[in-house]
Structure formats: structure tokens, C-alpha cells
Amino acid sequence: MSNVALELTNVRKKIKNKEIIKDVNLAIRQGEVYGFIGPNGAGKTTTIRMIVGLMDLSDGEIKILGKSIEKDYKAAARNLGAIVENPEMYPFMTGRQNLRHFARMYDDVPKGRTEEVIGLVGLEKAIDEKVSKYSLGMRQRLGIAQAILHKPAVLILDEPTNGLDPAGIREIRDYIRRLAVEDNVAVMISSHLLSEIELMCDRIGIIKHGELITEQSVKEDSEEADQSEIKVVLDVKETEEAIKVLASLELKAEKEGSQLVSLMTRETIPQVVYKLVEAGLTVYGVTGVKQSLEDQFLELTGGNIIE
Amino acid sequence: MSNFFSLLYNELFKIYIRKSTWVMYIILGLIAVGGAIIISAFDDVQPTEYTDNWKEELQEENEALHKDNEEFGYSFNDDRIMKNEYLLENDIRPLNYGAWQYTLENVGLVAIVSLLTIIIGSSIISNEYKWGTIKLLLIRPISRNVILLSKFIAIFVFGLFTMIYLFLVSMLGGAIFFGFEGFNPSTVIMTANGIEYVPIVGEVMSEYGYRIVNLIMMTTLAFMISTIFKNSSVAIGVGIFLLMGGNIITGIFSQYEWSKYLLFANLDLKMYETGNILIDGMTLGFSITMLIVYFVVFVALAWLFFNKRDIVNQ
Ligand SMILES: Nc1ncnc2c1ncn2[C@@H]1O[C@H](COP(=O)(O)OP(=O)(O)O)[C@@H](O)[C@H]1O
Ligand SMILES: [Mg+2]
Numbered sequence: 001m002s003n004v005a006l007e008l009t010n011v012r013k014k015i016k017n018k019e020i021i022k023d024v025n026l027a028i029r030q031g032e033v034y035g036f037i038g039p040n041g042a043g044k045t046t047t048i049r050m051i052v053g054l055m056d057l058s059d060g061e062i063k064i065l066g067k068s069i070e071k072d073y074k075a076a077a078r079n080l081g082a083i084v085e086n087p088e089m090y091p092f093m094t095g096r097q098n099l100r101h102f103a104r105m106y107d108d109v110p111k112g113r114t115e116e117v118i119g120l121v122g123l124e125k126a127i128d129e130k131v132s133k134y135s136l137g138m139r140q141r142l143g144i145a146q147a148i149l150h151k152p153a154v155l156i157l158d159e160p161t162n163g164l165d166p167a168g169i170r171e172i173r174d175y176i177r178r179l180a181v182e183d184n185v186a187v188m189i190s191s192h193l194l195s196e197i198e199l200m201c202d203r204i205g206i207i208k209h210g211e212l213i214t215e216q217s218v219k220e221d222s223e224e225a226d227q228s229e230i231k232v233v234l235d236v237k238e239t240e241e242a243i244k245v246l247a248s249l250e251l252k253a254e255k256e257g258s259q260l261v262s263l264m265t266r267e268t269i270p271q272v273v274y275k276l277v278e279a280g281l282t283v284y285g286v287t288g289v290k291q292s293l294e295d296q297f298l299e300l301t302g303g304n305i306i307e
Numbered sequence: 308m309s310n311f312f313s314l315l316y317n318e319l320f321k322i323y324i325r326k327s328t329w330v331m332y333i334i335l336g337l338i339a340v341g342g343a344i345i346i347s348a349f350d351d352v353q354p355t356e357y358t359d360n361w362k363e364e365l366q367e368e369n370e371a372l373h374k375d376n377e378e379f380g381y382s383f384n385d386d387r388i389m390k391n392e393y394l395l396e397n398d399i400r401p402l403n404y405g406a407w408q409y410t411l412e413n414v415g416l417v418a419i420v421s422l423l424t425i426i427i428g429s430s431i432i433s434n435e436y437k438w439g440t441i442k443l444l445l446i447r448p449i450s451r452n453v454i455l456l457s458k459f460i461a462i463f464v465f466g467l468f469t470m471i472y473l474f475l476v477s478m479l480g481g482a483i484f485f486g487f488e489g490f491n492p493s494t495v496i497m498t499a500n501g502i503e504y505v506p507i508v509g510e511v512m513s514e515y516g517y518r519i520v521n522l523i524m525m526t527t528l529a530f531m532i533s534t535i536f537k538n539s540s541v542a543i544g545v546g547i548f549l550l551m552g553g554n555i556i557t558g559i560f561s562q563y564e565w566s567k568y569l570l571f572a573n574l575d576l577k578m579y580e581t582g583n584i585l586i587d588g589m590t591l592g593f594s595i596t597m598l599i600v601y602f603v604v605f606v607a608l609a610w611l612f613f614n615k616r617d618i619v620n621q
Contacts, residue, residue: 054618088439
């Protein structure tokens with residue numbers, strides 16, 4: 001188990017007596033990619049602003065590698081890289097000039113590092129053009145480049161896939177996985193669209209109205225997956241009898257056309273199949289339909305993506 | 308500390324990489340040599356070239372000046388006449404017009420340097436908000452105080468560079484159109500103690516120097532306003548208004564004893580040299596104290612607002 005790199009404890013934010021963030025607790029380990037998902041206005045950016053020190057906390061504590069962002073700002077900020085909201089850079093400067101500008105704000109970023117990150121995000125061709133000519137995708141890449149210049153232990157990306165096409169999203173996913181795996185960076189990546197970042201995350205947390213309502217591992221075949229209920233479609237000739245068999249196992253089933261649909265854990269599927277066959281029924285097929293995170297997300301957030 | 312110079316370098320880089328800065332420099336340059344072009348283009352405003360016969364030439368000049376005075380019924384040429392008489396009495400050959408004297412006359416253009424510095428000072432923070440880059444600046448392992456200081460100092464480095472630029476362009480323009488009077492020429496000027504024969508270099512330094520006070524105070528005020536309101540137009544507007552209207556404001560209130568506490572009443576330290584003191588009872592020490600108090604208040608307010616604030620979008 002690797003160390004916790006970013007930790008939020010009982011974090012609250014009140015702006016003008018309105019509670020925007022309500023008691024958020026979360027911890028991200030080194031090398032872990034954490035998806036921070038929630039509809040627009042849920043409080044993602046506000047949480048991120050507090051993590052990076054742009055906003056004061058009303059209550060609670062945020063630690064980066066054990067250093068409090070409020071009490072030990074410099075030490076905490078040294079290990080932090082971020083894009084907050086849009087990846088805005090100086091439009092009248094070239095990509096390289098922008099990166100050099102930010103590199104100079106650290107004592108220990110060698111010149112060669114700028115070239116290294118340019119290569120990493122694949123901006124070699126456009127790096128000497130003015131940022132005002134960059135597409136959104138190029139600006140996102142430059143944004144990531146400035147965030148990783150100083151090899152931070154914690155990388156925070158606020159909606160980095162916003163406005164990108166699927167190819168662009170895949171590229172970002174590739175760098176981020178690489179950063180997490182190769183450099184052991186803890187990455188927090190926010191989005192209002194689960195589908196865009198689900199594939200790059202190890203774990204996701206869903207925030208709504210300023211509350212972290214659930215956290216979930218994205219990994220397949222884990223023990224957790226064995227124990228969570230999934231939808232199973234049973235294609236059996238004698239549906240009525242099958243319902244009785246399932247009832248004897250304390251499982252409810254519903255008819256959907258000529259098929260049956262039931263909720264059960266992965267573990268119980270073999271037993272169900274055995275009982276059906278034992279009862280002499282004709283079983284054409286048993287299919288587990290994994291409810292996607294997207295479905296769960298829609299369920300949890302009431303399907304209301306844009307509020 | 309090396310880090311601080313990097314920050315300063317960053318700020319100056321962002322100022323000088325922009326085209327708008329160079330446009331300002333081109334305009335200031337044109338204005339600074341424009342005077343020389345106009346003077347040399349029109350015969351009747353051209354300065355007199357004195358020859359070895361300078362004594363006769365001075366006398367002729369004075370006669371003509373006296374005549375002018377009588378014609379207009381107003382003694383607007385008196386200074387000139389007195390200077391000429393002083394030269395004759397002391398047997399000093401008058402200095403032909405040239406780069407140094409032109410530069411001395413261009414001292415009024417320091418107001419334009421002030422204007423440009425106010426514009427830079429008003430936008431150095433608010434632009435970061437406008438561009439959205441303030442977030443990228445303030446997530447670095449550098450305290451906000453140091454970022455603010457680097458910006459504040461960058462403004463005055465810009466002011467200093469621009470001042471040097473004005474000086475160099477004026478000297479160059481003057482030298483091209485009128486010639487160069489040498490490295491340390493002297494001339495006669497009017498002072499509180501009457502006419503004196505002094506090195507021009509010193510005069511140039513003191514004239515430009517006195518005006519820097521105004522530049523520093525107005526720029527600091529504009530910087531404070533823009534830091535509080537995150538908006539450069541308000542700050543530029545207020546800065547320019549006060550730059551131009553400061554004297555008028557002082558004039559309106561100068562009948563009241565308390566007006567000596569106004570910032571504008573204390574901006575012109577030259578009054579203590581010439582003796583035209585604005586309000587009775589004011590001293591150089593008083594004015595300097597007032598300037599420091601205002602300066603500290605402006606800087607403290609800017610610092611307070613910059614440090615406290617949650618950084619959110621406009
Ligand atoms: N400076 C502010 N003043 C008042 N309310 C704010 C401010 N910033 C954000 N909010 C409110 O806080 C909530 C969360 O906003 P935000 O963190 O930007 O959401 P997200 O990034 O998840 O879309 C929104 O309802 C927004 O209106
Ligand atoms: Mg947001």
C-alpha cells in the first residue's frame with residue numbers, strides 16, 4: 001500500500017453564508033488516479049481551488065505529502081501541479097516562453113526539463129507558436145506540461161477533457177496513466193462526464209451539491225466486484241418455473257419479453273445455473289450485465305448532468 | 308534571492324514581449340524628436356547661432372527683445388534679457404543650442420513616461436486576472452507577498468528604462484538636429500537666488516528627478532486601485548485624471564490650511580528650491596513625510612487586498 005499523497009479532512013467552504021462544500025473527506029495515494037465527478041456546479045472547482053491554495057478553507061485541513069496547504073504553503077505547493085478550470089496561458093507568448101516563465105518560478109527546474117515535458121505532451125511542432133493560435137486541445141496539453149514541469153507528487157487537473165475529441169481524450173489518458181505508473185504521481189482529475197475519464201481512473205468519487213456522495217473502485221475482477229450486485233439476464237424456456245426457482249434462492253426476477261432479469265452477485269450465478277438445470281429447465285443462456293458506472297452515476301445524480 | 312530576480316525577469320519579459328509596449332515606445336520616441344524636427348523646420352523659431360562676435364550679437368538680441376516687450380506691453384522677455392546681460396557682464400560666451408538644452412526642455416515629456424508607467428502599473432495585476440493566468444501564478448511555492456513585490460518593482464524598472472529611453476532619444480534627436488554641446492557644458496539659469504552659471508547635466512538630473520516623485524506616487528496609487536478592483540481601466544482613469552488634474556485640485560483647496568495634507572500639494576518638491584512654496588508652513592521635511600505616509604498606505608492597501616483574497620473568476 002503506497003502512501004497517501006493528497007488528503008482532505010472535513011473540508012468545508014462557505015461563501016457568503018452559503019455552504020458550497022460540505023464536509024468533504026478524501027485521500028489519494030501515490031500512483032493513484034482519482035476521478036472527481038459531479039454535475040456542473042457541484043463544487044469540483046471550488047474544492048480544487050482550496051487544494052491548490054487559491055481559496056481559504058472555511059474549515060478542515062488539506063495536506064499534500066503531509067504538509068498543510070494553509071500552514072506550510074511553500075512545502076505543500078512545491079509538490080503540487082495543477083490546471084484550474086480552463087488551461088489559460090499568456091496568449092502573446094509562445095508555448096515555450098510560457099513554460100520557461102513557469103519553470104523560472106521554481107529553484108530546481110533545469111532547462112532540459114522544459115524540452116522533456118514538451119516531448120512528453122507531444123507539442124514539439126507548435127511549441128514556438130504563440131498560444132493565441134493554439135487549439136483547445138493544444139492548450140490542454142500545454143496546461144498539463146506546465147503542471148508537471150517541476151515533477152509534482154500530486155497533479156490536479158480540472159476538467160482537462162473538456163472540449164476535446166475522443167482522440168484527444170485518449171492521449172490525455174495515456175500521459176496520465178504513464179505519470180501515475182512510471183512516476184508514481186497521485187492524480188486528481190475532475191469531470192462532469194464520467195464516461196470521459198472512467199477509463200483512466202483507479203477510483204472515482206462522486207460529488208453533488210458540495211457533498212462527496214460515494215467513492216468507488218473502477219477495477220474489474222476485484223473482490224468488490226464479486227460481491228456487488230449485477231444485472232443478470234436469464235434466457236430460459238420455462239419462465240414461470242424459473243421465477244419459482246429463483247424465489248427459492250430469495251432472488252426476485254422480472255419478465256422482460258421472453259427473458260428474465262434479476263439482480264444478484266457474481267458469486268451466486270453458478271448456484272442459480274445449477275438449480276435451474278437441476279429443476280430440468282431448458283437454459284439457453286445466462287448473461288451478467290455489468291451495470292456501468294455511468295448508469296450508477298446517472299442514478300446517483302438523478303440523471304441531471306447540467307444543473 | 309536568485310528566485311526573486313527570476314520573478315522580476317518574468318514580469319519584465321511579459322511587459323516587453325508585447326507589441327503594445329513597443330507602440331508606446333515608438334510614440335514616445337516620435338514625440339521626443341518631434342520637437343526638434345519642428346524647431347529645425349521653421350526658420351523663425353530656430354535658435355540663434357552665436358559666432359565669435361557673440362557680444363555684439365547678444366546686445367542686438369537684447370535690443371530686439373526690449374522692443375518686443377514694448378510692442379506687446381508685457382515683459383515676457385525679461386528672463387532672457389537678464390540672462391544675456393549676465394553673460395555680457397561676466398564675459399561668458401553663450402552656449403549654442405544643442406542636445407543637452409533640448410533634453411532639458413523635453414523634461415515636460417516625463418509626464419508621458421508617468422502616463423505609460425501608470426498604464427503598466429494599472430494592468431500588471433489586473434491583466435493576470437483578465438488572461439486567467441493569475442491562477443497559474445499563485446499556485447507556485449512562492450508567497451503572494453513576493454509575487455506582489457516582484458510586480459511592483461517591475462513597474463518601476465519599466466519606469467526607469469522608459470525614462471532613460473526618453474533621455475537618450477532626446478539627446479540623440481537634439482544632437483542630430485542641433486549638434487552636441489560637449490560632455491559637460493554649463494549654462495545660465497534662473498534660480499531662487501537669481502541667475503547662476505551651472506553645468507547643464509546637473510540641471511537635467513534635478514529637473515527629471517523632481518518629476519519622478521510624481522511618477523512614483525501616481526503609479527503606486529494606480530497600482531493599488533487596480534489591485535483592489537482587479538480592473539485596469541478604473542485605475543488608469545483615476546491615475547491619468549490625478550496626473551493631469553492634481554494641480555487644479557490643489558489650487559481649488561489651497562486656501563484651506565488642511566490642503567497641505569493633500570497628496571498633490573506635496574508632489575512638487577522643486578518648490579522648496581525655487582521658493583514658491585504652495586502653502587505657508589510647508590517644509591521639505593513635511594512634504595517628504597507626507598509622501599512616505601501616502602506611499603506606505605497605498606502599498607499596504609494593495610498588499611492587504613492581494614493577500615486576503617480568494618482567487619475566483621472576475
Ligand atoms: N465566488 C463564488 N461566490 C459564490 N458562489 C460561488 C462562487 N464560486 C462558486 N460558487 C458556487 O459554488 C458552486 C460550486 O461551483 P464550482 O465549484 O465551480 O462547481 P463545478 O466546478 O463542480 O462546476 C456553484 O453553485 C457556484 O455557483
Ligand atoms: Mg468547474
